[in-house]
Amino acid sequence: MNVQLAKCCGNCENFINGQICAVQEIVVSENQVCEAYQFKAVLHRDDDCLKCVKFQTINCAHPQKASEGILCSVWYPRTAMM
Incomplete structure (x- = not known):
């Protein structure tokens, strides 16, 4: 689901x-x-790269810097359960 x-x-x-x-x-x-x-888009203090749909994909704007605890201006929430 x-x-x-x-x-x-x-x-x-x-x-x-x-x-x-x-x-x-x-x-x-x-x-x-x-x-x-x-x-x-509403950011919460618990949001970071690990909760971004672009994390570790070719769509990530900052692949060398993206990691837990980091949040950038192109962050996009995951909308489906993994």
């Missing part, structure tokens, strides 16, 4: 102040979604 990020307002860059959709210009809830969905 794959675990994926929900494509809903709560994870969308257009969801502002926890209630307004910047695209639709209406009040929405975290569980709604529309075609203007744009993933909002």
Whole structure:
């Protein structure tokens, strides 16, 4: 079973102040979604290269530096259970 990020307002860059959709210009809830969905990357202090989908791949921007405890600006979360 794959675990994926929900494509809903709560994870969308257009969801502002926890209630307004910047695209639709209406009040929405975290569980709604529309075609203007744009993933909002949220970093947590526990995130690092080991949790990046690009780690040890040709897509890694810093293959010589990537390691546990390191986090860069092109970090992308793993969305499926390994």
